Amino acid sequence: MASAPPQRPPARLTVLSGPSGVGKGTVVAEVRRRYPAVWVSVSATTRAPRPGEIDGVHYHFVDDAEFDRLIAEDGLLEWAEYAGNRYGTPVAPVRERLATGAPALLEIELQGARQVRARDADAQLVFLAPPSWSELVSRLAGRGSEPPAVQERRLAIAQAELDSSGEFDVVVVNDDVARAADELVGLLTAPSPGHVRSSGAHE
Ligand SMILES: Nc1ncnc2c1ncn2[C@@H]1O[C@H](COP(=O)(O)OP(=O)(O)OP(=O)(O)O)[C@@H](O)[C@H]1O
Numbered sequence: 712m713a714s715a716p717p718q719r720p721p722a723r724l725t726v727l728s729g730p731s732g733v734g735k736g737t738v739v740a741e742v743r744r745r746y747p748a749v750w751v752s753v754s755a756t757t758r759a760p761r762p763g764e765i766d767g768v769h770y771h772f773v774d775d776a777e778f779d780r781l782i783a784e785d786g787l788l789e790w791a792e793y794a795g796n797r798y799g800t801p802v803a804p805v806r807e808r809l810a811t812g813a814p815a816l817l818e819i820e821l822q823g824a825r826q827v828r829a830r831d832a833d834a835q836l837v838f839l840a841p842p843s844w845s846e847l848v849s850r851l852a853g854r855g856s857e858p859p860a861v862q863e864r865r866l867a868i869a870q871a872e873l874d875s876s877g878e879f880d881v882v883v884v885n886d887d888v889a890r891a892a893d894e895l896v897g898l899l900t901a902p903s904p905g906h907v908r909s910s911g912a913h914e
């Protein structure tokens with residue numbers, strides 16, 4: 712009798728969160744460079760593009776009416792208002808990706824991370840932390856993508872985000888991009904604890 716084909720374990724969704732300016736985008740870019748198989752969701756946002764940002768690559772840049780439509784059609788896995796703009800994860804591409812059994816990564820803020828956890832208890836929540844508060848302030852200012860008033864608004868939110876780090880499964884300190892990327896690659900490729908047999912063998 713022919714044996715059944717080996718079953719692919721369902722892929723695990725990983726969420727990377729952390730305060731604005733901590734280096735989420737930088738670390739994710741390094742992960743993609745080292746591990747091109749990783750798939751990163753492209754969010755929808757009502758924020759205006761920064762110089763160099765490309766629609767459909769960095770974000771799907773949409774207006775308020777389109778964002779309302781996405782919500783009404785249940786097209787978002789999660790969404791949140793952050794510093795005066797809305798951001799959300801299109802649900803269909805995430806479902807399609809997870810169905811292939813390959814790792815999927817969301818780079819989103821705290822409210823969205825909480826929504827993902829509420830919908831998917833198996834999701835892995837990773838918090839990217841700065842080495843210090845002063846380093847976070849200087850990274851955000853050094854990026855120079857927001858005027859000082861917007862930086863202040865983001866830093867006020869960052870205080871609450873740092874207080875939430877205990878809600879996450881893992882905290883990775885971004886003191887060094889290469890090391891933080893290594894840690895994230897390890898987490899993305901680790902089997903879900905739900906798919907480890909009691910003997911220790913992985914399904
Ligand atoms: N380990 C690091 N050491 C020094 N500088 C860093 C490090 N990681 C990132 N940076 C710098 O910090 C700035 C902010 O990084 P990045 O834009 O990746 O942050 P982010 O968390 O994605 O921010 P946001 O949530 O606002 O999009 C960039 O100028 C980046 O080059």
Ligand SMILES: Nc1nc2c(ncn2[C@@H]2O[C@H](COP(=O)(O)O)[C@@H](O)[C@H]2O)c(=O)[nH]1
Pocket residue numbers: 729730731735754755758789790791793798799800818819820821822823824
């Ligand atoms: N809840 C969600 N947050 C998201 C999503 N995409 C990005 N983000 C987060 O928003 C802030 C600001 O981003 P920026 O590009 O304006 O600096 C940052 O924390 C992102 O991680 C999303 O789909 N949902």
